[in-house]
Amino acid sequence: MKQLSTLIILLFFSINSFAQEIQGKVIESENSIELSNVQIFNSENIEITTTNNNGIFILPTPGSYTFKKEGFQNKTIDLKSSKFVIIELNVLPENLNEIQITASNLNSQIKSLPTAISVISTKEIENSDNVNMTSILNTVPGVVVHNGTLTTNKINIRGIGSRNLYGTSKLRAYYQDIPLTNGSGESTIEDIEITSIGRIEILKGPSSSIYGAGLGGTIQLIPNKGLYNENSIRGGYIFGSYGLQKYLAQVNLGNDSNSANIIYTNTQKDGYRDNNQLDKQSFSVATNHFIGESDKLTFIGNYIDLKAFIPSSINEETYLNEPTSADFRWGQAKGYEDYTKGLFGISWQHDYNSKTTQYTSVFTSFFDSYEAKTFEIEGIKNNSIGLRTRFVSNSTLFNKPLEWTIGGELFNDNNKTKVYENLFDDTTNGSVEGSLTERYEENRRYFNVFIDSKLELTSKTNFTFGVNLNKTSYDLDDQINSDSSGITGDYSFDAIFSPKFGLTHQINDNIMIYETASHGFSPPTLEETLQPDGQINPDIKPESGWNFEIGSRGKLFNKKLNYDIALYKMDVKNLLVPRRTGDEEFVGINAGKTEYTGLEFGVGYNVLKTEKLTIYHSNALNFTDFKFKDFVDEDSDEDYSGNRLTGVPKFTFNSQLNFDSKCGIYAFINYNYTDKIPMRDDNSIYSDSYKLVNTRIGYKSNFSKKYELNLFLGINNVFDEQYASMLLINAPSFGGRAPRYYYPGEPTNYYSGFNLKYIF
Template sequence: MIKIKTLTIAKSIFFLAGLLLGSFNIYAQQTIKGKVVDSQNRAALAGVHIQNLSDNSIVISNNSGEFELNSTGTYRFSSLGYEEKEVAINENGYQVVQLQLKAAELNEVIVSTNHLPKKLKKAVATINILSQKEIERGNNFNITPVLNRVPGIFMHNGALNTNRITIRGIGARNLFGTANIRAYFQDIPLTTGSGETTIEDFELTSIARFEVIKGAASSIYGAGLGGTIHLIPQNAYLNQTSVGSELSIGSFGLIKGIVNVNHGTTKNSFRAIYSNTHSDGYRDNNEYDRQTITLTSNHYLGEKDELAFVGSYVDLKAFIPSSLNEDTFRNNPTAAAFTWGQAQGFEDSQRGIFGLSWNHKYSQKLKQTTSVFTSFRDAYEPRPFNILAENTFALGIRSRLLGNTSLFNKPLNWTVGGELFRDWHESETFENLYLDFPIGTGSVEGDQLSDFREKRTYYNIFFETNYDLSEKTTLSVGLNLNKTSYDLDDRFTVTADNPDQSGTYDFDAILSPKFGISHLFTEDISVYSSVSHGFSPPTLGETLLPDGQINTDIQPETGWNFEIGTRGTLINKRLQYNLALYRLDVRNLLVARRAAEDQFIGINAGRTQHDGLELALEYLWVNKKALNLSSYLSYTLNDFVFKEFVDGDDDFSGNNLTGVPSDVFNAGIDFSTAFGLYGNINFQYVGSIPITDSNSLFSDSYSLTNIKVGYRLDLSEKLKLNAFFGLDNVFDEEYASQILINARGFGGNAPRFFYPGNPVNYYTGINANYTF
């Protein structure tokens, strides 16, 4: 009896052991799932080759970037346009692999500026990618040289805090900032409800890359006739913990410190970048102080859900030297404008933006992306004519569905979605009593002059689809519906000199279509063409008449953009090229007519025609481990004219568009060596700029040469150093870095058209990075 029980127990134990061993074996054979994404914009990467280094078997990621593996081990991930990466996969959970773009193969990189991620070479619009390589060509405190190397873009730079961006001539007529151009920080709008955009305050080293879409094709983002600039922040990297620090010094009292911290596990990552920048400035009343902190995090919750957070905070105090008349510009360029110097004018502002994005996959054919965001800005700005105090608070949501299906057995990708944005803006002005106090006192706040509350709202509803007519030909159709409204509450005491300016202005809904097609002649050469509509509404200030009433007759600027272009690689993939020809026809041209020193009235005065050519080339001369040598060239030809422009008794029809150079040429050489030495030299030529609508005055053309050299040293596998030295404006060229168009003199003074550029100046620094 005992023997029978013992035998039964033994059989039971062996049976249970067999079950356990079998279950372990089944578990060991369990499929490992994962996803490959762009490390910066988080776009899914299709067609990635995933090679098992132990048996050389290969798996390819699907259209959603997803893959399945049968075992753990070390795998090599490779894809055109991205750096190869070896990953040790030692667990069976959901895996996320991030690949970094390769600057030498940008046409293969996935861009998502048109909602539907696709390779750049198949895009139907002119899109430029500025990679980390382009960003690091120069200094790390001024964004202007980075953008000015992009054909079609010109950024005026009066000071670190005084800039104006134009794209294909759009935005040139705005006097004191950037308008008619949209910008996004990841998915968060940087453009206010009144259409004004500021990007120069962002820490340049916190930006991983820029994606710029030019022309009215960007109307899928709403009101941005000139184009859209996407700032892609330095992402948080998975499976990596590192700390970096950098210290720089330079001319005009420049000193800058940066701390960069990244921590990532297999599914969660976090990055924080802090910077502190000080400069005394080249000119009087030109001191600049800025602190920033940028935060990003990624959270891969599983196969279907992803969360990402991005935030940025900027604390800025910058004095304003303002523009100079021609005599002072020529003979005493370090001076501040007299009244600005006396008032010690400055801007003191704090700005923050925060956004949370959620990606959810319903199925292989349908997913959703939703972003909610908020932003604020508090500012205090004493000017000679008054003191401005303002604050803005904004909320918004942007959501879209992305799907893929087939039509006549051909792939069709589509997206439909919307964006709702509202901001609340409060502004007050006060007398500036600086003239009533001893020289050197600076601005002193006096009686209140105005008190406004604005509510600015817009929504966009958009649709876009890409249909593959064949493996080589893609048809793109898009549509955007925009509705914009302003609500103004004038809270100041109504008098004969201060009429009540309260009112509401609703623009008619605007429907903007886009049609485009691209064709791959070979795997390396593509041609594209598009026809698209765009628009830019006036700011609330431009809708006000001299008597304080809202001008209900003023209309948004509208335009049609026609372009044809080609991009690709030649000569054994050593030469990358991009070429675009376009015509942008703008109607209801908005003109800021100056009524007083600080008052501008908007009118629709005519029509402009923007014909242009944009060319970018990059050639890889040597690509060896010991030496990498490449050169680049870009050229912009601007033929922009007033087709119809009547302002009062003046007829400027046929004249050149004000505020845009005739042409811009960039060229440079980059090199890097195996033993750590690297550097570049770059040259820029900027043609003359019409300063007045009558074309009676032009700025002088100028040329700038900049150099940078550095040395990278790996002290160990974990600790890396990078020391660098740069020299800007090597030949000490005298030039106007920003033009104030159509300036008028007041009180018998000469008009102040010119902002002087910096003379020859240097910067140097050292960076240390430790990986745990």
Template sequence: MFYRAKNIIIFTLFGLVLSSYGQSKITGKIIDSYSNTALGYVEIININTQKTTTSNLDGSFEILEEGLYTFNKKGYAVKNLKLLFNHNYTIQLELNPSALNEIIVHANHIPKALKKATASISIISSKDIKRSNNTDFAPILNRTPGVFMQSGALNTNRITIRGIGSRNLFGTSKIRAYFKDIPLTNGSGETNIEDFELASISNFEITKGAFSSIYGAGLGGVVQLKPQHSFLNQSDLNTEFSFGAFGLTKGVINLNHGSRKNSFRAVFSKTHSDGYRDNNEYDRQTFTLSSNHYLNKNNEISFLASYIDLKAFIPSSLNENDYINTPKSAAFTWEQTQGYEDTKRGVFGASWKHNYTSNIQQVSSVFTSFRNTYEPRPFNILDENTLAIGIRSRLLGNSKLFDKNLYWTFGGEFFKDIYKYKTFENLYEDFPSGTGSVKGDKLSNFKEKRNYYNVFAETNIEATNKTTLTFGLNLNKTAYNLEDHFIISDDNPDQSGQFKFKNIVSPKLGASHLFSKNLSVFSSISHGFSPISLNETLLPDGQINTNLKPETGWNFEIGARGTTSNNKLHYNISIYRLDIKNLLVSRRTAQDEFIGINAGRTQHDGLELALNYNWIEKDNISINTFINYTHNNFIFKEFIEDTNNFSGNNLTGVPKNIFNAGMDLNLTLGFYGNINYQYVGSMPITDSNSLYSDSYNLTNLKIGYQENLNKTLKLNVFFGLNNIFDEKYASQILINASGFGGNLPRYFYPGNPVNYFGGINLNCIF
């Protein structure tokens, strides 16, 4: 009996030892910090013992020793973290912009290395964003081949991708944009991103051309703004104050707090500028909040909210005489009315990610947004309100097909917005000069209900270890409903009505092949479309033109990505043809009245080149250079308007050549700097090509010093000059402008002369 008792005690103690040993382990999961996508095959190295393990395909790992570990994966910055027993960690890795072709992209929700992508995708990293001041989007986007942003003021911009959107007179159109999963494009296809705070954005992912079936198959492509995500296992406070020419002041507070399972980030900013021109004052406050919550190994929830309060005065465009002689002046009537835009805007979204199995997951998002604007203008006063709601959901998975890896996703998006707008008389001429705008009688009162849905599917098939095939399909249905709530009379006909597009099916086919680990080639054929705004469907008699057709087109492209064997040179090159039919033209019928007509076809042939070279990459110094070049050969293939035949002319509002070059320098002493040069060729201002803008050259410089004051506090001071050589240029043009009342047409927005900026940044890690 004693023997049996002794055995029981021994086995019990042995069991306790095994149990104790089983509990003394470290588990976790490694994810992409921007997309929360699992990262497999990450090297996990114990710094003290140099023992190495690797994360599983789903990003999970298990370690049996406490200590300080290094997490290393191509395309991502190395991360060091102390790991303790009996903890479950979620490790977030950040993109490394110097490893361009290893970066993981998510343009179709199926993560893959950029070198295996079958589309033309550009990544604007946080490093690229910080090359300039933290106020203006244009210098950042304009370094991307194929993308061109004209900027008449901080709140007056037009973005084009491969020439798409160049014919939109005011603002950005025919290009889709998303803030994470929340659409920034309204129901009429108009987009506004420049109001967002740059300090709240981690990077941009731009898919060029009609290739993104997952995001609506827009002709120009998709701009995805990736917000700065909150980080787990750390808390830090980043504050920045900057100043500049023309009365610029800006403050940013960026706070992150993260535990093992929950993280929060809040970004607040306040910006003021007097502006270079008259009637050019700008005030903006923004607040952005994001959080991530890892409920368990199969469920994650994230929230994103952004609020913007903006008041910006509008100097508008100038005629050629004023542009040359008095570029600081505002347009006469805009200065008399003291015209401005007063906007409050917010977006909110919640996302849920659920893993059904290790191979199948579902990601669903619900979102809402609003925009309220009051805008006094010389011809009237606009009061508008927009409220939008929507949902996106998709399944993602991977499986085998004939022993080939098959990655797939399918899902849908539904979007609905209600747009209410009224216009009023502006009685400024009835009051003494300096009074500004005075609200008069109501001129119109409309309510638009705009909705669409996209159903999409896409697959990536790894036909071989080196060849990837992509198939995609998008089905879109768009409809508008217009309610006219103004008094109906002979002079004011009832404009109520409905407009529905036919179902539009947009397929795509792409392929990429790795000729070696340093060279990949891709090609694609894809279809896209651009919706018609309801305003463009209205005829002068108030009726809706149901004969209008949306612009549709096919994109044909071939390109290559790669690096040299020594990994110093990274290159991307692509050539494409985008053939668009049912060209939609806005014909002006009065000072503030336009109608839309289908006038023909355009052909967009282009070449895009990006080169990045690491000259020196040592512990004490690094020197990197880049060259980006865009060649645009865009013509009206067929364009007949009334008795005018513009066929064969160059597309208005787009330069034929854009060239960017720059150099970055970093020293271990703490000093850093960069210089950027841009050449923009002349561009046709009128469809007849009788008037062109002048080409121009811009050079910008930024230098700084950063130092770790102690283990928790980092200092960064910087100073910069924009337009160093004081080039006189038109930063935005208004195509086909008309003069009214005997006045000259106002084509030109003057660019800023030489100007400076500077600032100080403190980052404290708790």
């Protein structure tokens, strides 16, 4: 009986002790990646434990604990619940080298990656005008964004994509794991509501070994998935020049292991130019759900309803004397685009053990567009579906630690297009739909199979290797011309292997160097595939190239200064060149080789960091020597070899100064210089260089435990610089009209607004 009593007492204390244990996971707040080796201290500042490879921790009893990791803000929290809890740590803005990168298959810290990558933090996004991404993307060395209107953007990374006439192509873009790049390789990141983004990661240079097609690189938009253990609502309003109004409503729902961020916005603007009105509604939702210590589900949804009128480009005389004018024909037709778009995806993460994790995402999207142009009216219905999965694990090779991943991606894109005559004239007051001239359906599909790995040769030196196999094919069904004049048929590109090799060496705790060689490619879009007579060009090939790069990242002067420098050279063959066949029409040809050589340098410095005031200064420089290596125009028989690459400045410089005070006042000022840009392949015409200064000042206040207020005022183009915010390269002069190269940038303009948050 005595032995039984003793056993019951021991069992009681054992159960009670187990019940007192607290288990949880530590993640990075901006992208929800698990953080390993986080030190956990009790209230007496004694280290109790550290998190494992999956961010898991176990604490013996409830109490007050402090979580510490280099590069992150310390967090002290009272843990009372025995439920599985999630702890979020915020990145210190000056220590971005410490963060985990989503764009890397291995979720590595940025300081250990053998490639050039830049990160735009939540704070930098919040300090923008909350309407347009252009200004923040242009702070990244190697990235140039041309912004014709809020819905007409062209992004190039290291010069790749600069010769695209409209929109962004030849790079990859993702919203979490959902591709923002369609089957033809065209990306529209400007559709994503900027306030829904928690962080932006930009991988520069070929990323084909990770994501398949993407010669220029990859832009990863990471949605804000809300805060754990907080339920709140937030309302906001912005007003500004040229009729700008933006309304925002946001709901955050969160408990110990679930979070959700739901945002609705409505943006309206009359526009600086004629025929420039915009009305955009956006609804987005992003959620995280940790199911025990081994599983996580993430749901992403985004819906957009937009109508935007198109002023188009104008000639030099109009640009200099009447920059508010729309092109005459676009104004007469009242050209516009009207579309709805949806993106939806669900991701599952499962930790099999502390060494092996599986990531799987399924996604779908739709796009329903009606666009009235000067020469035609085009209706497009697009649906896509895809899957991406990968396994990440740690093992050994030759008794050396090895981290590796293997996975694949499937994507199918269905595009139905109808083209009508536009019968507008002086009497119609805008576009009038005429007879149907084209109707076709395109199915484009691809698959990627990839392997990526990192082998620890020594405690300071790592070797990385990756390879991707891509196969892209499509079929076209011409539903009007069924005879030999139609474009019906099946077409396929050869399978492409894209390897990557890299080496990193940690010189000391604060400085690393890397070198890498990587292959990339970009397939032609449908428009580039078609010949002038509408037939498919069976000989057109994807452009491809090898990139060779050396670089270094680190911290100096007692970790007050952080830097990132990269020197690269890339040769691209089978360059895809748009050849114009009409005022707004073009086809693609392979036209030789291009050489890209550049130097990127970014540096940030903590000018002052006290309890009451922080001043942080950052600079980004970009030097380029991009030129045609072998390029002969077949129409004119002119040899452009040795000329500068069209559409790219030789030098850009961006400088930013940020002020944050404990009393709630904050401010920043941004300076951007863009060098002159060649507008024709023969380099006969250049745009003017320009300098832009943008600034913002605000006040944040937590005037009670339940209310947070943010008031702000911003001014863009402070010194009223006249500049071209976007250029239409190689613009033709059909019908005796002067070439229309220019999209005028806005003169001095302001915005102001507020956000009010209530925590319940």
